[in-house]
Amino acid sequence: MNRLHEINFFFKLAFAFSVMxxxxxxxxxxxxxxxxxxxxxxxxxxxxxxxxxxIKGALLLSGMVVVSWLVNLWLQGATTAEALPIAAGMAARLxxxxxxxxxxxxxxxxxSILAASSAARLPPVVTLVLSLTFGIIPMLRDDxxxxxxxxxxxxxxxxxxxxxxxxRFALARGIPLLVQAIRMAHAISFSLSxxxxxxKQKRTTWRIVGPMVEPRMNMKDKADDN
Amino acid sequence: xxxxxxLRLGFGGPDPVIAETDCxxxxxxxxxxxxxxxxxxxxxxxAAAGLIPRLLPIPDHAGDVTLMGRPIATxxxxxxxxxxxxxxxxxxxxxxxxxxxDVIAFPLENRGVEKQVIRERLRTLIAAFGIExxxxxxxxxxxxxxxxxxxxAAALAASPLILVMDEPTTGLDPAxxxxxxxxxxxxASSVSALLVAEQDPLALLSVIDRIALLSDRHLSQxxxxxxxxPLDNPWRNAGLLPPLRQRSERPPxxxxxPLLEVRGLTTRLARPDGQPVLKGVxxxxxxxxxxxxxxxxxxxxxxxxxxxxxxxxxxSGALVLDRxxxxxxxxxxxxxxxAYIPQNMRHILFNMTVTGEVIFAITAASATSTDPNxxxxxxxxxDRYGLSGFAEANPFVLSARQQALLGxxxxxxxxxxxxxxxxxxxxxxxxxxxxxxxxxxxxxxxGRSVMLISHDLELVDDVATRxxxxxxxxxxxxxxxxxxxxxxxxxQLGWPPPYRQMAGEIG
Numbered sequence: 001m002n003r004l005h006e007i008n009f010f011f012k013l014a015f016a017f018s019v020m021x022x023x024x025x026x027x028x029x030x031x032x033x034x035x036x037x038x039x040x041x042x043x044x045x046x047x048x049x050x051x052x053x054x055i056k057g058a059l060l061l062s063g064m065v066v067v068s069w070l071v072n073l074w075l076q077g078a079t080t081a082e083a084l085p086i087a088a089g090m091a092a093r094l095x096x097x098x099x100x101x102x103x104x105x106x107x108x109x110x111x112s113i114l115a116a117s118s119a120a121r122l123p124p125v126v127t128l129v130l131s132l133t134f135g136i137i138p139m140l141r142d143d144x145x146x147x148x149x150x151x152x153x154x155x156x157x158x159x160x161x162x163x164x165x166x167x168r169f170a171l172a173r174g175i176p177l178l179v180q181a182i183r184m185a186h187a188i189s190f191s192l193s194x195x196x197x198x199x200k201q202k203r204t205t206w207r208i209v210g211p212m213v214e215p216r217m218n219m220k221d222k223a224d225d226n
Numbered sequence: 227x228x229x230x231x232x233l234r235l236g237f238g239g240p241d242p243v244i245a246e247t248d249c250x251x252x253x254x255x256x257x258x259x260x261x262x263x264x265x266x267x268x269x270x271x272x273a274a275a276g277l278i279p280r281l282l283p284i285p286d287h288a289g290d291v292t293l294m295g296r297p298i299a300t301x302x303x304x305x306x307x308x309x310x311x312x313x314x315x316x317x318x319x320x321x322x323x324x325x326x327x328d329v330i331a332f333p334l335e336n337r338g339v340e341k342q343v344i345r346e347r348l349r350t351l352i353a354a355f356g357i358e359x360x361x362x363x364x365x366x367x368x369x370x371x372x373x374x375x376x377x378x379a380a381a382l383a384a385s386p387l388i389l390v391m392d393e394p395t396t397g398l399d400p401a402x403x404x405x406x407x408x409x410x411x412x413x414a415s416s417v418s419a420l421l422v423a424e425q426d427p428l429a430l431l432s433v434i435d436r437i438a439l440l441s442d443r444h445l446s447q448x449x450x451x452x453x454x455x456p457l458d459n460p461w462r463n464a465g466l467l468p469p470l471r472q473r474s475e476r477p478p479x480x481x482x483x484p485l486l487e488v489r490g491l492t493t494r495l496a497r498p499d500g501q502p503v504l505k506g507v508x509x510x511x512x513x514x515x516x517x518x519x520x521x522x523x524x525x526x527x528x529x530x531x532x533x534x535x536x537x538x539x540x541x542s543g544a545l546v547l548d549r550x551x552x553x554x555x556x557x558x559x560x561x562x563x564x565a566y567i568p569q570n571m572r573h574i575l576f577n578m579t580v581t582g583e584v585i586f587a588i589t590a591a592s593a594t595s596t597d598p599n600x601x602x603x604x605x606x607x608x609d610r611y612g613l614s615g616f617a618e619a620n621p622f623v624l625s626a627r628q629q630a631l632l633g634x635x636x637x638x639x640x641x642x643x644x645x646x647x648x649x650x651x652x653x654x655x656x657x658x659x660x661x662x663x664x665x666x667x668x669x670x671x672x673g674r675s676v677m678l679i680s681h682d683l684e685l686v687d688d689v690a691t692r693x694x695x696x697x698x699x700x701x702x703x704x705x706x707x708x709x710x711x712x713x714x715x716x717x718q719l720g721w722p723p724p725y726r727q728m729a730g731e732i733g
Binding site: 109110111114115118124135138139142146147149150151152153154155156157158159160172173175176179183184186187188190191192193194195196197198201202203204205206207215216217219 | 277281303304307308311312318319320321322323324325327328331332333334335336337338339340341344345348349352353358361362364366380384535536537556557558559561562565566572573574575576578586587590591622636640
């Protein structure tokens, strides 16, 4: 965890929207591709966790986008030379957009989102939806890794196998992941109930919230409390 | 304060879990309910706390529950959970991915309490629970014992009138249990009544003033602890180990060849001060041995077995499994020699049937098989641990006890040389202990061994042949049990030796 995690969630969200806007407004692949590369390079420089996994996913997504646009444009009579720049531009926009929101997601904990939303006096339902929307994916990814570790720890060889087998085993994790997702939803719902979450009551927060959000309680210095 | 009359609770089976049970919790009363696993403690507490039927509707529910003279059904949700705080046995059921302070402050934030008040309360609770070092950490990255302390602190945050806790000492080391007991004594003035369920009454003896036993679907009349703790029969009749039972001497084990040798293991995982979680750890386990690993919460026990399994990266050290260098082995290759049974089996179940789980344990590749030998092994393992009737059930619908038994069946059927058993909660009552004894005896007879990680020192004393104490990332003691309990290392932990605490508290 670094200082990026402490930046107010809404500042990061505004930053991500701005990046996305630029990505979709710049014309063609000549600007789009370098901008996408720059955005990913920023993730690397910022030390955003899980970047390797993101890049794998982004490459897969880009490939699928390029192929689907090529097929689409070919069917409409475009040549490859005409279709390829358009497809590359669309893929670049998608990579830039996902990278910007990946940054927000990976550097914002549900607690810091709750704090920023509560400090902004947003309605409780908005607070909850925001923290779950951006918080649930890292939680499910952690569970996906935990299930993989459980499979390994029970003797399932999922590392030293071919890529198709690896993919098949990854798909097989879907069922326990679904069970885990239901369990997680139950835990969240249960904790909201017993800890008094009420849609009619605006929340407060223990954290000091400004452009930065306090990451942990200072046990000694009470000067900042007010 | 809380009056339960003719309570009947069932899940649609032929018999209810709780039948025609009464319980009156008076103001300032601290009632402990003891019962074996599966006796209905959790269900009873859930009804007493108003979770059933409000949050957890069940098909068979009858009787009256009144809170401060009003039917509990007339309380709205906010009012009810401001009055009663509940701490679940399976602590993961009420935690999600927040940091420690968020979890503790959550009940106050949700009720719109002022920031300064919340911060003051946070400071008080964090200091009282001695969890300053956990500040800022995500709660799901904490050990089980640490998570429990955080959840109990959260339950107390909003100053409820009644505190209901289901097996709160689960996963806590003896020092943390003592700290919890002392803390509950301290908060007694702010909580009007306490309702707790446990299998072993000793840990909270200083806190409670009445004990009732839950067995055969009924709750006994609450009595003062001194009237029941020294007795033997009431506990055995309720399926529990008598708290003041005598220590049994066991013959020394005849040990075989080394099965696991770990030399100079240092992990890459480091503590906040930069020190590796484990540094220069040596471990040896021989055939037919039951090695107990004990240590404070957060001492590195989980990291040690993860490093042995290959789930935690090591900076240096050598691992030899059955006389073969295993450093370069994948996790899966190691797992064929080392089975692992976690405290919460749900973390490692992923097949669709109970039989499928056992077949997977045998084949390490598939949950189905047409090989009659494998099918026979799977059926025999399920039969041995009393799970034949659940062969085609989904493992996730089993109770925690049945899942723990499934863990034993899988490890036994897999034929792994070593089984790591992490805090086996099923060993806290008579039926569970019989199953664990059966499992250990089966492994010892076939020249296999067990590594037991537990805070239950009586269990360690009963079943282990050797003990190791892990402290501050290093093995601080390795030797026999009698030497261990007398050692300076053990005394430094500040824990009461097994069985002696029992005699001291009541005698």
